[in-house]
Amino acid sequence: xxxxxxxxxxxxxxxxxxxxxxxxxxxxxxxxxxxxxxxxxxxxxxxxxxxxxxxxxxxxxxxxxxxxxxxxxxxxxxxxxxxxxxxxxxxxxxxxxxxxxxxxxxxxxxxxxxxxxxxxxxxxxxxxxxxxxxxxxxxxxxxxxxxxxxxxxxxxxxxxxxxxxxxxxxxxxxxxxxxxxxxxxxxxxxxxxxxxxxxxxxxxxxxxxxxxxxxxxxxxxxxxxxxxxxxxxxxxxxxxxxxxxxxxxxxxxxxxxxxxxxxxxxxxxxxxxxxxxxxxxxxxxxxxxxxxxxxxxxxxxxxxxxxxxxxxxxxxxxxxxxxxxxxxxxxxxxxxxxxxxxxxxxxxxxxxxxxxxxxxxxxxxxxxxxxxxxxxxxxxxxxxxxxxxxxxxxxxxxxxxxxxxxxxxxxxxxxxxxxxxxxxxxxxxxxxxxxxxxxxxxxxxxxxxxxxxxxxxxxxxxxxxxxxxxxxxxxxxxxxxxxxxxxxxxxxxxxxxxxxxxxxxxxxxxxxxxxxxxxxxxxxxxxxxxxxxxxxxxxxxxxxxxxxxxxxxxxxxxxxxxxxxxxxxxxxxxxxxxxxxxxxxxxxxx
Amino acid sequence: xxxxxxxxxxxxxxxxxxxxxxxxxxxxxxxxxxxxxxxxxxxxxxxxxxxxxxxxxxxxxxxxxxxxxxxxxxxxxxxxxxxxxxxxxxxxxxxxxxxxxxxxxxxxxxxxxxxxxxxxxxxxxxxxxxxxxxxxxxxxxxxxxxxxxxxxxxxxxxxxxxxxxxxxxxxxxxxxxxxxxxxxxxxxxxxxxxxxxxxxxxxxxxxxxxxxxxxxxxxxxxxxxxxxxxxxxxxxxxxxxxxxxxxxxxxxxxxxxxxxxxxxxxxxxxxxxxxxxxxxxxxxxxxxxxxxxxxxxxxxxxxxxxxxxxxxx
Numbered sequence: 001x002x003x004x005x006x007x008x009x010x011x012x013x014x015x016x017x018x019x020x021x022x023x024x025x026x027x028x029x030x031x032x033x034x035x036x037x038x039x040x041x042x043x044x045x046x047x048x049x050x051x052x053x054x055x056x057x058x059x060x061x062x063x064x065x066x067x068x069x070x071x072x073x074x075x076x077x078x079x080x081x082x083x084x085x086x087x088x089x090x091x092x093x094x095x096x097x098x099x100x101x102x103x104x105x106x107x108x109x110x111x112x113x114x115x116x117x118x119x120x121x122x123x124x125x126x127x128x129x130x131x132x133x134x135x136x137x138x139x140x141x142x143x144x145x146x147x148x149x150x151x152x153x154x155x156x157x158x159x160x161x162x163x164x165x166x167x168x169x170x171x172x173x174x175x176x177x178x179x180x181x182x183x184x185x186x187x188x189x190x191x192x193x194x195x196x197x198x199x200x201x202x203x204x205x206x207x208x209x210x211x212x213x214x215x216x217x218x219x220x221x222x223x224x225x226x227x228x229x230x231x232x233x234x235x236x237x238x239x240x241x242x243x244x245x246x247x248x249x250x251x252x253x254x255x256x257x258x259x260x261x262x263x264x265x266x267x268x269x270x271x272x273x274x275x276x277x278x279x280x281x282x283x284x285x286x287x288x289x290x291x292x293x294x295x296x297x298x299x300x301x302x303x304x305x306x307x308x309x310x311x312x313x314x315x316x317x318x319x320x321x322x323x324x325x326x327x328x329x330x331x332x333x334x335x336x337x338x339x340x341x342x343x344x345x346x347x348x349x350x351x352x353x354x355x356x357x358x359x360x361x362x363x364x365x366x367x368x369x370x371x372x373x374x375x376x377x378x379x380x381x382x383x384x385x386x387x388x389x390x391x392x393x394x395x396x397x398x399x400x401x402x403x404x405x406x407x408x409x410x411x412x413x414x415x416x417x418x419x420x421x422x423x424x425x426x427x428x429x430x431x432x433x434x435x436x437x438x439x440x441x442x443x444x445x446x447x448x449x450x451x452x453x454x455x456x457x458x459x460x461x462x463x464x465x466x467x468x469x470x471x472x473x474x475x476x477x478x479x480x481x482x483x484x485x486x487x488x489x490x491x492x493x494x495x496x497x498x499x500x501x502x503x504x505x506x507x508x509x510x511x512x513x514x515x516x517x518x519x520x521x522x523x524x525x526x527x528x529x530x531x532x533x534x535x536x537x538x539x540x541x542x543x544x545x546x547x548x549x550x551x552x553x554x555x556x557x558x559x560x561x562x563x564x565x566x567x568x569x570x571x572x573x574x575x576x577x578x579x580x581x582x583x584x585x586x587x588x589x590x
Numbered sequence: 591x592x593x594x595x596x597x598x599x600x601x602x603x604x605x606x607x608x609x610x611x612x613x614x615x616x617x618x619x620x621x622x623x624x625x626x627x628x629x630x631x632x633x634x635x636x637x638x639x640x641x642x643x644x645x646x647x648x649x650x651x652x653x654x655x656x657x658x659x660x661x662x663x664x665x666x667x668x669x670x671x672x673x674x675x676x677x678x679x680x681x682x683x684x685x686x687x688x689x690x691x692x693x694x695x696x697x698x699x700x701x702x703x704x705x706x707x708x709x710x711x712x713x714x715x716x717x718x719x720x721x722x723x724x725x726x727x728x729x730x731x732x733x734x735x736x737x738x739x740x741x742x743x744x745x746x747x748x749x750x751x752x753x754x755x756x757x758x759x760x761x762x763x764x765x766x767x768x769x770x771x772x773x774x775x776x777x778x779x780x781x782x783x784x785x786x787x788x789x790x791x792x793x794x795x796x797x798x799x800x801x802x803x804x805x806x807x808x809x810x811x812x813x814x815x816x817x818x819x820x821x822x823x824x825x826x827x828x829x830x831x832x833x834x835x836x837x838x839x840x841x842x843x844x845x846x847x848x849x850x851x852x853x854x855x856x857x858x859x860x861x862x863x864x865x866x867x868x869x870x871x872x873x874x875x876x877x878x879x880x881x882x883x884x885x886x887x888x889x890x891x892x893x894x895x896x897x898x899x900x901x902x903x
Contacts, residue, residue, distance in 0.1 A: 138834060139605050139886065141878050143841030144859060145612070148871065151863045152616040221729075228732040232845045235734055236860050254738060254849070261742055268735045275730035283726065370803050394812065402809030409807075414800040419822045419898060429808040464898040480808060 033284030037277040044274060048094035057085035060242060080252050080263055084244075090266055093244035098274075100161040101226030105219050107165020108172050113215060115169075116176030121184060121203060131177070134170035142167045143232065150238050157230065157239040164229055168222050175218055176211050183210045213289045220282035224275040231271050246270050319345045321488055321520050322367065325381035329362045329544075331374060337362050338544040344488065349514060349521045351535035351552075353528060353567070359544040360524045361410075364490050367522075368407055369397050385487065403433040406481035406519075408491040408510075412473035412498070416465035422449075422476055423461030426483060433484045448479040452509055471502035475509070482513055488520045495530065507533060528567060532556060540564050591894060598890045602883040606876070610662075613875045614655045617868045621647050624866040628671060645671060658869075662876055668869035670862075677873040680858070685877060687756050687854035690766070691843050692881060694774040696836055699781040703828070704821065706782070707789025711797065711824075712816055721790060728783025733842045737776035737849040744772065756852045773850045777842050781835040788831040792824035799823075825896050833889045837882055 028034045047054060062082040071078050076087050112134075119127040145167065150160045183189060183206065192202050227246075233239055234247025235254070246267040253263035322344040329337035337359040344350045352360045365371045367382065369389070382389040387400060401407075409415040417425055426445040430436050436444065442461070449457035452475040465473060474494065481489055491510065495503040511534045514521050523535060531538055531552065538555045540548040540563070548561040559565045625642040626633075633641075646654055661668060667677035710721040757765035796802065797820055805819055844856030855874050862870035 136601075136605055136608060139601075139837060139882060140609055141837055141840045141882055143844050144875055144878055145609070147844070147859060147863045148613050148616045148875075151866065152619045224729065232732060232734055232842075235845060236848060238860075238864070250735070250738065257738070257742060257746060261746065264738050264742055268739060271732065271735055272730050275732075276726060279726045279729050365803075368807050370806055372798070398809040398811060400809070401807055405807075407804065407807035409800060409804050411800060415804040417801045417805060417819050417823070419896060420819070425805075428810060428814070432811065433809060466899055477804070480804075 028285050028288040031284060031288045033287055034281060037280040037284060041274070041277045041281065044094065044277070045098055048091055048098060051088070051091035051095070054091055055085065055088045057088040060084065060244065078260075078262065080249070080256070080260070082252070086249075086263065086266055089244040089249055090246070090270055093246050093249055093267075094270065096157065096243060096245040097227055097230055097247070097271075100157055100230045101223050103158055104161040104165040104168060104226035104229070105223045107162045108168035108222050109215060109219060111166055112169035112172030112174075113176050113211075116173040117180055117203060117207065117211070119173070120177035120180030121199070121207060123181075127177075130173070134173050137167060138170045140167065143229070146229070146233060147236075147238065150233060155239055155241075157234070157245075160233065160239075161226060161230060164226060168225065171222065172215060172218060175214055179211045179214055180207050183207055213285065217282045217285050217289075220278045220285070224278035227271060227275055227278070231267075320383075321346045321385055322522075323381055323383045324363070324367065325379060327363060327366055327377070327379040327382070329359070329366060329371060329375055329377040331376070336544050337366070337377075340541070340544070340546050342539050342546065342549070344520050344522060346487070346520055347518050348536040349511075349523060349534055351531040351538040352522060352524045352541060353526060353531055353538060354541035355526060358541040360526075360541055361492050362544075363541070364492050364522060364524050367490060368401055368405060369394075370407075399433075402429045402486075403484045404487050406484070406486040406489040408474075408478055408481045408489060408494045410493040410496055412470050412477055413465065415477055416468075416473055418465050420464070421461065422463050422465070422468070426461075426476070426480055429480070430483050445479075445483070448483055449476070452476070452479045452513075453505070454479075470498055471506065474498060474502075474506055478506070478509060478513070482517060482519070485517055486519060488522070489514070490522045490524070492524045493526070494523075495527075496525075510534070540567070594894060595890070598887060602887065605883060606879050607659075609879045610659070610872065610876055611655060614658065614868070614872060615651055617863075617866070617871055618647075618651045618654070620866050621645070621868060624671065624868075627866065658872060662872075667873040667876070670870050671867050672865055677869050680870065681855065681873050681877060684854045684858055686758065687852050688843050688847070688856065688878075689881065690756075690759065690770055691773055691777065691846070691852070691854070692836070692840055692885075694770055695777040695781065695839055696832075696885070698774055698778045699785060699835070699839075700832065702778065702782045703785035703789050703832070707786040707828070708793060708816060708821060710786070710790045711793030718790070721786060725783045725787045728779045731779060732845075733776045733780060734845040734849050736779055737773060737846050740772050740776055741849060756854075769852075773843075773846045773852065776846050776849070777839055780842075781832070781839055784835050785828055785832050788828040789821075789824065792827045793820060796820045796824045822896055826893055829889050829893055829896070833886055836885050836889075840878055840882060 029038075062084045063079075064082075078086050080086055080089065115130050115134075119130045142164065146160055146164060149163045150157070153159045189202060189206055192206060197205070230239075230245070231247035231250060234245050235250045237251055239245065239248065241248075249267035250264065250271075253260065253267065256263055320343045322342075324340060324342050327337055327340045328335065336357075340359070340363050342350070342352075342363075352363065354360050362371065362375075366377055366379070367384075367389070369392075371377055379390060384400065384405065389397070389400070392400070416422070423442065423445060426448065427438065427441040430441040430444060431438065434441075446457045446461060449460055454460050454472060454475055460468070460472070460476070468476065474497075478494070481491075489510075494510065495506050498506060507530060510521070510523075513519075514534075523530070525531060535552050537551045538549065539546050540555075540561065542563050548555070548559070548564050550560070555564065556568065559568055625638050625645060625647060629637045629641045642648060646657075658668065665678065667681070669676050670680060673680070706717075706721055706724070710718040757769045759766040793816075802815070802820060805815055810819070843854065844859065846852075847854045847856035848860070855877060859871055859874040859878075861867075862874065
């Protein structure tokens with residue numbers, strides 16, 4: 001039996017807290033996911049309240065001749081171990097079970113809600129104090145405390161359920177507090193404060209409304225927990241010995257489990273059905289609230305739709321290392337890459353330039369099979385050397401990725417695994433692809449780090465991502481990309497996130513590595529200065545399509561497309577003068 | 591790292607102190623009638639008074655609590671008011687039963703939650719839908735109801751597993767496993783329902799992060815990517831849920847022990863509290879809080895291992 005509430009992500013899962021939505025609850029009431037469990041719960045409650053109308057039997061009168069009686073007109077569900085009518089006990093007993101659970105839920109909301117509101121809105125010492133007390137409450141094994149409370153207060157089940165409410169209050173507190181903290185940072189709350197609204201008014205008008213939906217969702221779950229805990233206590237033989245309840249019925253059934261196994265089924269069903277309905281009600285409300293927010297993307301695999309020209313013999317590749325033919329990428333309704341074709345020859349540097357959102361990065365990801373799962377993509381041809389990338393399974397693709405094609409990402413700080421050391425992240429692919437022993441892979445990783453200009457490579461091997469500067473992290477990522485001596489490296493705006501001084505060094509490092517290993521490179525960038533520096537050929541993209549492709553000198557000398565001319569003009573005006581680049585030496589920003 | 595551990599340890603000490611003090615106060619509130627019960631209904635008022643004085647009930651609560659605490663720190667938990675037996679030896683034989691249940695349930699919960707959560711996050715589709723259904727079902731089947739139904743079908747009707755009784759591990763590991771299988775399953779389902787949901791949720795979040803794309807670009811195998819890298823970053827929030835669930839699970843043992851006739855700590859506290867046997871109740875509460883504290887510290891250590899930022903700061 002679990003008193004603590006598992007749904008720690010209730011806040012994160014409830015986009016409703018991000019902005020207040022009028023009518024969300026009214027809408028919820030029309031949704032079948034809410035309506036059906038809600039109405040059924042009401043039916044159960046009504047049946048319990050109206051018990052005298054539904055059965056003439058008493059829930060407490062026992063008769064010896066009816067002991068363990070089977071189904072009959074008098075006892076539609078039979079009679080229990082001391083001859084009491086099961087149906088009557090189920091109906092009358094529900095009163096105590098439902099009322100007790102309701103009491104626990106309300107207590108939890110009343111104790112935890114306002115505390116969370118005040119703590120989240122004003123923070124400070126009150127927040128830390130209450131937070132501390134409530135986290136202590138969460139660590140208390142609830143049932144044990146309730147046993148003691150129950151005994152200390154003369155078996156009063158309602159007092160005990162109120163105590164349960166206090167033990168459950170931290171859940172409400174945390175939910176409300178987190179919701180308030182997040183809404184407090186919103187601009188419209190700032191605006192309200194600037195326009196002179198008092199704290200009480202802001203709390204009432206902006207904050208409370210935001211908190212209502214998540215608290216209602218949680219209340220339904222807490223109600224379920226209340227039913228369960230109360231039944232558990234009564235099953236143990238605690239609480240009133242005379243008044244009927246579902247837990248007391250289970251206790252009686254347990255005593256007669258061999259003679260009357262069916263007796264176990266009725267109260268079990270009553271408990272489980274009620275709790276299921278409460279849980280469904282909670283998730284129904286959540287779905288409605290969430291439906292307006294960001295639809296959560298569930299990871300899915302979708303087979304790429306290949307539009308390969310069937311029957312046509314493989315084209316002679318010439319010097320082409322990578323050939324992309326008619327690549328399309330779309331997300332739901334928007335097509336972000338439309339029919340891109342390009343070639344990369346061995347040892348050359350191809351620049352892909354374009355504005356933000358022109359589809360450059362998406363093109364690069366497609367080659368590596370790294371598009372997100374909700375992307376729909378297709379290509380007439382996607383060939384790397386002699387490998388048809390379109391036909392590879394994930395496993396086969398993994399033999400190419402990292403080994404023959406390397407990747408350098410844009411944002412160094414988020415592209416290293418925060419939980420593993422730098423050394424581990426460099427060593428793992430080399431052991432896999434190059435079949436190196438661990439010491440050999442380590443030695444090579446240290447060499448590589450040294451080569452990319454990291455000062456104390458042995459120390460960095462033991463470091464984690466959060467201990468590195470952006471420039472160092474990017475050097476580590478470059479080392480990772482070239483560690484297995486790939487034939488092609490795809491670099492996705494590798495210098496955009498770096499300081500200007502570091503940018504030049506990293507670019508120079510990439511150029512020298514490219515020359516040294518004789519590898520081809522695709523350099524995705526929006527910086528024509530970078531293109532002029534190191535590219536042999538350029539592809540210009542706009543709105544998902546290639547609008548111009550030429551070698552660098554040709555493109556800069558006579559741009560064919562008007563957009564390219566605009567790009568060039570803006571670059572020439574804004575570009576800083578480039579000094580000749582020095583060979584990278586020590587890490588500057590480390 | 592040391593600071594992190596020191597803070598957790600301090601919290602643990604406060605928890606032990608607060609819970610035992612609360613329990614002691616509550617139990618003392620009913621101690622007045624206990625003396626009468628012990629000496630019997632026919633005894634004279636003087637006898638009752640003498641008994642109360644013998645139990646120390648004439649002294650203030652805080653003084654008696656201090657005395658109990660002083661003894662407990664040295665492992666001396668006093669004697670049962672009713673049987674006169676030493677609480678230490680009374681509970682000594684019961685601790686392994688409850689600890690077996692708790693440990694087996696935590697281990698099983700971790701394994702199953704990770705398996706289901708990872709599968710649902712990575713594969714999606716029907717596995718994911720089954721998980722969502724299981725989460726609602728698991729939440730709704732309290733451990734004792736599930737235990738009763740399991741016992742009814744598997745033990746009573748089919749006779750596959752023993753319905754009642756405990757076999758010590760040291761005597762026969764096979765029988766030990768059979769005797770705790772059903773109660774462990776009954777206790778695990780709710781924990782798994784909550785924890786696997788969290789594993790799935792944070793796996794889905796981590797899968798969308800940049801570093802996972804970069805790891806993929808390095809050609810790392812799927813098992814290593816998901817189980818080593820993604821799971822490790824996704825684990826901390828799941829650990830938090832597991833910690834809370836474990837505390838609930840310790841309470842759950844009380845009810846499940848009754849269902850399966852295991853004479854563990856739960857049985858002791860139920861009979862102890864209904865009688866008003868303060869030393870026995872205090873003994874059980876102290877041991878259970880220590881179990882909670884130990885498990886929470888273990889989870890904190892796991893958390894620090896998973897998250898290098900905690901270690902270095």
